[in-house]
Amino acid sequence: xxxxxxYDSIRTGLIAMLPRLKRFADLLAGERRTGRALLxxxxxxxxxxxHRYQRGTALDIWxxxxxxxxxxxxxxxxxxQAKTDDASFERLFPNNSGExxxxxxxxxxxSLPPQQRLTxxxxxxxxxxxxxxxxxxxxxxxxxxxxxxxxxxxLADQLRERGPLPAGAxxxx
Amino acid sequence: xxxxxxxxxxxxxxGQLEQKQTSALEKxxxxxxxxxxxxxxxxxxxxxxxxxxxxILAGEEADAVAQPxxxxxxxxxxxxxxxKSGLAAAGIVIAAGLLLAGYGWPLAxxxxxxxxxxxxxxxxxxxxxxxxxxxAQSLLSRTSLEIGADSQxxxxxxxxxxxxxxxxxxxxxxxxxxxFRFTRAQILTFDGETLVQLLYLGPSxxxxxxxxxxxxxxxxxxxxRYDAIxxxxxxxxxxxxxxxxxxDEASLRRLAEAVRSE
Numbered sequence: 001x002x003x004x005x006x007y008d009s010i011r012t013g014l015i016a017m018l019p020r021l022k023r024f025a026d027l028l029a030g031e032r033r034t035g036r037a038l039l040x041x042x043x044x045x046x047x048x049x050x051h052r053y054q055r056g057t058a059l060d061i062w063x064x065x066x067x068x069x070x071x072x073x074x075x076x077x078x079x080x081q082a083k084t085d086d087a088s089f090e091r092l093f094p095n096n097s098g099e100x101x102x103x104x105x106x107x108x109x110x111s112l113p114p115q116q117r118l119t120x121x122x123x124x125x126x127x128x129x130x131x132x133x134x135x136x137x138x139x140x141x142x143x144x145x146x147x148x149x150x151x152x153x154x155l156a157d158q159l160r161e162r163g164p165l166p167a168g169a170x171x172x173x
Numbered sequence: 174x175x176x177x178x179x180x181x182x183x184x185x186x187x188g189q190l191e192q193k194q195t196s197a198l199e200k201x202x203x204x205x206x207x208x209x210x211x212x213x214x215x216x217x218x219x220x221x222x223x224x225x226x227x228x229i230l231a232g233e234e235a236d237a238v239a240q241p242x243x244x245x246x247x248x249x250x251x252x253x254x255x256x257k258s259g260l261a262a263a264g265i266v267i268a269a270g271l272l273l274a275g276y277g278w279p280l281a282x283x284x285x286x287x288x289x290x291x292x293x294x295x296x297x298x299x300x301x302x303x304x305x306x307x308x309a310q311s312l313l314s315r316t317s318l319e320i321g322a323d324s325q326x327x328x329x330x331x332x333x334x335x336x337x338x339x340x341x342x343x344x345x346x347x348x349x350x351x352x353f354r355f356t357r358a359q360i361l362t363f364d365g366e367t368l369v370q371l372l373y374l375g376p377s378x379x380x381x382x383x384x385x386x387x388x389x390x391x392x393x394x395x396x397x398r399y400d401a402i403x404x405x406x407x408x409x410x411x412x413x414x415x416x417x418x419x420x421d422e423a424s425l426r427r428l429a430e431a432v433r434s435e
Contacts, residue, residue, distance in 0.1 A: 019233035026229070093225070094232035102228075105221040123187075124219065125226030145180075148187070153179040155218040156211070 010050050013059040014043065020126070024064055027121055028071055028114050031088035042070040060126070064136040068118070086110050104162070108155050119147040177201065177208055179215075186215045312361040312368070331358050338367045339387045341411045345371050346383065346432045353381050353428070381418035383432070388413030394429060396422055405429050 014021070025042070026035035046052075046066050053062055089110040090103070109117055115137060122133035123144065130141035130148075137144070177198075184190050185198050202209045332344040338360045345355055353373035361368040366386055373381040379401075392408035404417040405425040414432060416425050 019230055019237050022233045022236075023226070023229045026233075092232075093228050094235065102221055102225055105225045109222075109225060120222055121226055124222045125230070149180050149183045152183050152186070152215060152218050152222070155222070156214040159217055159221075160214050 007050050010053060010059065011047065014046065014063060017060060017063060020060065021063060021067065023125070024118070024121065025067055025071075026092050027109070027117050028067065030110065030114065031085075032092060033088075038071055038074070039067060041074075042067040045070060058132070061128075061132055061135050064122070064126075065138070068136060068138075071114075104159075105155070108158060112151065116147050116151050119144055120151060123148055179211075182208070182212055182215055186212065186219050312363055314360070314362040335360070335369045335371075335385075339369055339385060339412070340367075341387050343369060343385055343412060344435055346428075346435050348373055348381070348428055348431060351424075351428055351431065352376055356380070379419045381416070381420065381428070384415040384417070386413050387411065394426065396425075409433060 021039055021043075022035065025039035026032050029035035029038050046063065052066075053059075086107060090106055093102075093106055109120070112120075118137060119133060122128045122136055123130070126133075128136070130144040133144045134141045181190075181198070185195065190198065202212060335343045335345070335358060345358060347355070353375045356372045356374050358372070359370045361370055363386075368384060368386045371383040371385070373383070375381065388408045388411060390408065391410070392406075392413075394405055394407040397404040397406060401419055402417050403420065403422055403425060404415055405422070405428075406413070406415045407429065408414070409432075414429070416429055416432070418425065420428070
């Protein structure tokens with residue numbers, strides 16, 4: 001493939017993946033405004049440096065990894081991450097009338113470090129296997145597996161402690 | 174009560190266990206209420222996480238429909254590159270030819286490539302095989318099928334038909350000295366012009382293909398690469414040649430030299 005065709009394919013692929021990229025960036029940043037700004041900078045970097053894309057790599061794995069690396073770089077540059085508030089995180093979930101909103105799970109996700117949140121997203125949301133999720137987050141598959149067990153078990157513990165909700169309260173999670 | 178780790182139970186809930194392990198664990202679940210309740214809670218946690226991520230994506234997709242990405246101007250301006258130059262056109266021809274030859278579609282971007290069955294839900298963009306096949310089929314014409322299997326063993330007949338087809342002298346080169354035997358020839362068409370495909374097999378590996386079409390002035394060799402396929406293009410004696418295979422560049426140059434000396 002000639003470089004120009006490859007470049008077009010990357011751009012087309014990124015456009016098609018935008019909703020998934022937004023979800024990734026929003027969950028990484030913990031809120032929408034910061035997530036969109038991060039995604040915008042990461043996309044510019046990806047399009048300016050499409051030569052970094054290695055043939056044979058799945059585009060989604062590459063794009064997620066680029067966003068994550070951009071976030072890490074900015075984290076280092078700014079010496080820390082601003083804490084996001086629960087209300088901003090809750091707004092990541094659509095609040096359409098008639099749909100249930102699982103506040104309990106949303107708050108649980110909000111309390112997690114971004115790396116753990118992304119591990120869950122990549123495996124349970126994107127259906128990546130631990131090897132692929134590890135490629136995005138630059139960790140071993142064993143680390144991905146350990147995070148899944150730890151976080152899922154933690155949520156299960158909290159659900160057990162909370163106990164069953166009274167009838168009619170399910171929508172509040 | 175049986176002691177089972179969360180590692181094992183989460184792997185079960187995530188569907189990561191082998192069938193035998195799953196069956197064994199399900200026997201335990203049928204007999205141990207404590208483990209069964211733990212699995213039930215882990216399943217609830219798993220389901221809630223999946224649902225939460227799906228909900229966020231649904232919101233993003235709804236936003237995308239409401240606010241589509243502008244085509245132009247903006248960050249994503251699609252460039253019209255397909256067939257913009259003769260070389261690009263030749264590339265498409267060769268790529269489709271390679272597909273017909275059984276190589277697969279070399280111009281497909283990796284993100285459009287089919288993934289292993291176990292990974293098909295990972296989320297790369299799906300390939301539209303019908304589009305790729307249609308592009309490949311556009312190279313076939315009625316003439317493509319007129320060299321039958323019974324004529325493939327007659328080099329003189331093939332040479333005559335191929336020469337007639339492209340309007341220039343063309344004898345299938347003999348690559349026996351390089352370890353490749355001629356297997357078959359095919360006439361293709363691209364943009365109204367006839368294109369000849371000659372296929373060879375070595376002792377192992379993918380086929381080697383030599384493509385030829387009526388050309389212009391002599392031109393030096395040019396190396397092109399399409400993923401695993403290396404190609405060598407040149408013009409000689411009024412014929413444009415393109416030699417493509419998984420061989421390295423040096424091997425292709427030796428084969429091309431055999432063509433030049435025919």
